[in-house]
Amino acid sequence: MPRPTLTRDQIVTTAVELLDEDGLEGLNMRALGQRLNSAATAVYWHVKNKDDLVALAGDRVWAEIRLPDLAAVDWRTAATAMADDLYAVFTRHPWLVQALATHLFHGEAKARHDDHTLAVYEAAGFTGGAADQAAGAVFTYVLGNAAGASATAALTRKIQREGRDPEEVFAATMKEAAEAAAGFPRLMSRIEAMDTAAAAYAEAPDDTFAFGLSALLDGLAARLP
Template identity: 70%
Template sequence: MPRDTLTRDQIIRTAIELLDAEGLEGLNMRSLGKRLNSAATAVYWHVKNKDNLVLLAGDQVWDEITLPDLRTVDWRTAGTSMAVDLYAMLGRHPWLVQAFGSHLFYGEGKARHDDHSLAVYEAAGFAGAQADQAAGAVFTFVLGNALSASAAASLTRRLSRDGGNAQELLQDTMTRATEIAMRFPRLRGRLETAGAADYAGAPEESFEFGLQALFDGLEDRLAARPAQGGAA
């Protein structure tokens, strides 16, 4: 595909597909050019370098999150919807979780999401820095929950690239981790109840439980403000 038929949108969409399949470590201009049926040099007419491409791809995926209409739903319903959508988006694009450690993301997609997130917590009754803190608490909770799946995807790809059987290597690691865990009473009790296969995973519905507990806490802070002279 000649450079004059390529568009930035095509490049970004294809980069997202490559990142989803191969992770951050699998993204390079040669592989991207091959997917685009174009020379790698043609890509540079539209993006500066790999880091710039990651930023562009990372910003576009934020548009996958639905922004609820605060005129039709209450703040907690809106906040829950956005958090669940964010969690699902990070699950579809686990490379983005990795990229947070090495890139500072910005752009219209993320800004639109962040602005609406602040609107949700302002609608709840938080103001100024408190709205930022509420939005940040929910965001970091979601990000933390997405980290495990992102790490597992990255590790599986790395083990596969190293020429080993990823499933066997992961199973061997879990066997050794289980042997150590059996020395501790609470972990041993969990293993005896849930089984070794579930040792590394959270119980079902843990994300939903934690998210609603977090919103309960935010509501409690709002309810307590009059008794504290308006302080949250």
């Protein structure tokens, strides 16, 4: 039986904190036990392994996405709000983007989110597989846009573990990128416009996410009868 001094809720809450700070590579039972002031073996009374813990943490943060009332707003407003919230979750918890490539997420919060997402596109007029395709297109778009922030966070941690200064590394890399782009005026203009080396490494121009999401929803709307 699980030990009464430690609860699954405590474990998952602490795991999310550790993942936010140190990423997937920083999560292990020993580090988690230290944060909980408990033996690592005690954690195994509540979770099977690291993969199980990541799945539980993922479902915890999925619950942060709000589900608009479809009786109060139109489908496009709801779709935009859910996509914005999903993007915020991905950028707030960049490890989740990494984990989607290596873990199969499931749980009540994700199931509730996915069910409501389908309801949004069904409210628009999509039916059956078409609702799945519409929802999948928007999810993939959001995930792709969040990949840059996730990559920056992971690379920053890697550089710090190596004892180097991330800003110096990014600056040196962007200097080399600028040299390679010297013969390409459009790209050179883009690089020169960046405020920081880290921004130049992974971020898109301002409002790119909103612009692309609006264009995608325009395309979906055009496919409706």
